[in-house]
Amino acid sequence: MPEKPDKALLRNRVRRNLAENLAMIRTVMNMPPNGDVVLREFRLKGIAACVVFLDGMAGRDTIDEFILRPCLQRAGETGAEGETLLDWLMQDVLEINGIQPVCLLGELVEAVLSGSAALLVDGADRALALETRAYEKRSVERTQSESVVQGPQEAFVENLKTNVTLVRRIVRSEQLVNESLKVGRRVPTQVAMLYMKGVAREETVALVRRRVNAVEAALCPGSGYLQQMIEDHPYSMFPQMLQTERPDRAAASLCDGQVALFVDGSPYALIAPVSLFHLLHASDDTFMRWQYGTFLRVIRMIGALISLFLPALYVAITTYHTHMIPLSLLTSIAETRARVPFPVIVEILFMEASFYLLNEAGTRIPNQLGSALGIVGALILGQAAVEASIISPILIIVVALTGLGSYSIPDYGVSMGMQLLRLAFVVMAAVWGLYGVCLGIWLLCAYLGWMTSFGAPYLAPVAPRRPHNADILARWPMSAQGRSLFLASRRDWLKNRTRGARKGRSADED
């Protein structure tokens, strides 16, 4: 990898000579031509000083009000120099709550790039990094991809501090730990690792920390990048971390002993470890009465199975196992297929390709043209293809059901993985019929059984079996949800969280 420009310069210590420091900063920050770096020089009773900040990243008002004005107003009160002057500034003058002394030029530049202002004083071999971040950010809004009917509606945003605050507001516990990490060798990005001390397993926390620290990439622009770099199986089609944009879900996961990672600039929390079942759960399940939650989950599971297997089963049954179909339906299928010149596999692949195309176009198309896309999809690909005898009408039902099934999967990564696997199943069904589908299912089960998420078996607590709440497929009443998640520490202090709820109620009634 080529060396980063000015790498040697960044390793330099802050010098006592302000002019030298400013010259180094100008070189490192490419001034000129860089126009948004501001170097505001002033004098403190005859001693030269300078505030360095990035226009737009740091708040000009904050710098004017709480750094420059106090400095200039009280410039005549001291005769101190160098280090003593810096201490005096920190203790008596600057009206900023976040002040960090820095010794290396690299640290100073990093602070400036993250929106802090750096105060350098002639004669001091340290500088002060002052918390003045005030860049533009999106306000907390409604969730986009994890909407619920009942329950909180706010979602994470791109700002790391806001996201951590959203979680802290829900989990008001002193045991909630927020560890600050960095990823990206060349362009560092701030990462926050949150976990509940005494609830999350120490070895899991250590593993997550180790993996994040081991990332060798030059930069990490978002949570999706980080996820791919720290997962157990980077070649797998299934995600091994849960990406959620809901603070309440992240908070619930933390209380279950999982670890949450927030990457600055990403409106998602990454939750680890997870099992496949976590990825098929939605927040709705918990907020509703247990009967509704269970019903929705069953519907979702059926949707997932349809998404994965329906086209393959259609190919297998219509090609090799026609006697499975009732005679009247078989006749109807035969009639509709009579005019279609292609084998079923070609029909299915054609419709699947059309579906993927529509899906992708729907994601990229401007909102104003969305209705046009619907017309193209419904009329041209559906009606016209049937009239042209390219596909049979029943296939449209199969593909439509498959599409609905894949949209019912709450996790986008799992949904995409299933869409890709579906094609493999279709091909196996076309070659070997139900035999191929059975072989595929066996392999898939073995593969999922082999996978792990940060050391936790991916199919747990079902395979291998672990003690767990009745909250995997069916969700039983809250009073039956007293256990900790199998991923939590054995000495989890949040154990038996719902025990006593009924007892308390009885006491009230008495």
Added chain:
Amino acid sequence: MKTELSGQMRGVSLLGGSAIVLRVFSLVAIDAPEAWSASWLSVLLGGLLAAPALLPVLCGRGRAVPGARRMPAAWPGRAACALLGVMSLCDAAFSARLFAALVGYVALTDHSVTALAAPLLACALLACLMGVGALNASAVIWRRAALALAVLTALLQLREMEPGWIMPILGPGWPQIARGALRAAGLTAHMLLGMYLLAGDEPGRLAATLPKAIALCAGAVLLFGLLIPAMPDAPASRLFRIELLADSGRNGFATELIYVLMIFGGTLLVSFELMTAAAALHAVAPRLPAAACVAMCAAALAALAFSGQSGQAQALRATALFYPMSLAAAALASVQPKGEAA
């Protein structure tokens, strides 16, 4: 990919138990139907006969059987593993051929048995390379799906069942029942030893697995017996029996359900046998990497399954020897080598 040849007994017992049910069912329902309507009795007797073969292991004297967790230190253990490995490999080949024939009869009539067995073996190889844990997880899913499918199949065919077809209970005669029992015992015993080899710990769970597996298998065979009349003079060919099995319910959908159950179970069975053979090879030659053991056993299995030496006739001859061989393996396993602490 690190291939684990050992797992927890809880998972292995589920995998092995399912394999026992499938193998014994496929034997008495397809390959060796001599006991006809009393086949369920053969299965029960076979279970009883298999139990003594495991006594040395259950009594804690089976220290020479290395288990996958302990490497063998003495020759008796290695000899027992070698014997077990050969049995597993042969049985995997017989099973692969049998299930390929089933697929060929029910759906892919224009495919050769070799062409049908190849994907099954490839699938078993890939699953085994992922390790025992992966197989166990698959077995858990299979068990849940299989139970649901089996209940559905039985319900769909409830009206077709004729209790009169299993009467009189001892109709086929003791010699036939005993012959079936001997074969069932051989298969059961060698699979139980395989389970011990794959898990090594908690041998007590083997004792719990045996009655459950045998009861399930006997129940399935009994239900099957209620669906077809005894035909002692009918041809004993595998294809004829498959035809009976496939058409037993006279319900197209149920037929396919049985087929799906058997095929999905076939992959489980062949994978279990292949994994047992690989674990046995690893115990005999500990320096071989686990993945290499699996690959070598898969190659040997393919050679055996694709040759003409794994047909119905060979399977019947060989499975008759499984019981004494399993007893011998168990006896070797119980030998306490000199100098080794009890």
